[in-house]
Amino acid sequence: MIKQQHKLTKHQSKFLQRANGKIIFGSVIATFIATSPYLFYLYESVPKTKVWNTFLFTYHSGFYENANTAMWILTGKIIPLLFLILWFWTCRHWWYHALLVPIAMYLYQIIALFNDDNQFIDELGLIYLVPVMAVIIPSIYLIRAQMFNKLNDADKSLQELEDEFKIKPTGLWGKIRQYF
Template identity: 55%
Template sequence: MDKLKPKSKRKSESLSKTHNKNINVSSRAVVGSILGTIIASTPLLFSLHESVPAEKVWDTFLFTYDSLLWEDAQYAMWVLTGKFIPLLLLLIWFFTNRNWWYHALLVPIVMYIFQIVGTINGDTTHVDEFQLIYMLPIMALVIPSIYLIRAKMFNRLNEVNKTMQELEDEFMMKPKGVWGKVKQYF
């Protein structure tokens, strides 16, 4: 079929494929560089709370933040960054992980989201009290699905003459990009 096309057209298609591959490699390098920079700058991001004044009301040209029960905007931002940085690292790990068990990361991600919402709300007196009732539906979906994948892997391991690494590679998620992974869940 390829022989029926003119030689110049085959050459241009080959160049087009090479060009697309180069664009894909360079875009992956850019995304990897951005993610590496974010991960490396987490100590700087964590210390941003020190730029917040130690007052009850923090007034900026963009917004006004009232720390309510925290009574100190700097302390409230310290608590918030202490929850946001691990959430950011977990999200990066979740969207870049290609192992079969990466859905287990949803449990701590949702836990940190609940804690951040409680911190921002500020009306709650016990922010870090773990609200298991909200986590149960997520855990009820994630834990059995991980167990089923694991059971399926071991069934195949017993039936087929494959190594554990070959099975992990078979169940490994192929990179779809961040938007592809988000669309997978909704």
């Protein structure tokens, strides 16, 4: 038997590199989704003390009185935020910009979590989201309106094309030919 060596063309090589990259990226996303319950429960490894010392930083819990509670609230905000960001970057729908509103909300809540003066992180968040919503909601409406106009224009041009090809029936034989 003679061994045949297959040499990949430049195009095939690039295709395989892209396919491998997509497989790796998809594997990372799938691993993140599968491990998300474990990521949420990371707060259980945080001590129930006012000061939490790690080799990277020292966290002083203000309002929550222990670091464990603060990290429980943080994981309750950061895991949905990560899922929304993942959805935003992988979404192929035209309305994906609407995801920026809840992303902004979670970001605001996470920032407010670390502000010791702010005891009510979920109360005034909607007020701070008004500028974000004022930009995103009209933008989404304009995108939708443009899509609607393009679809209607396509329907009109298809109707004009159909009208152009229609045979104007003249007499009995003309009507019969119209159906065949």
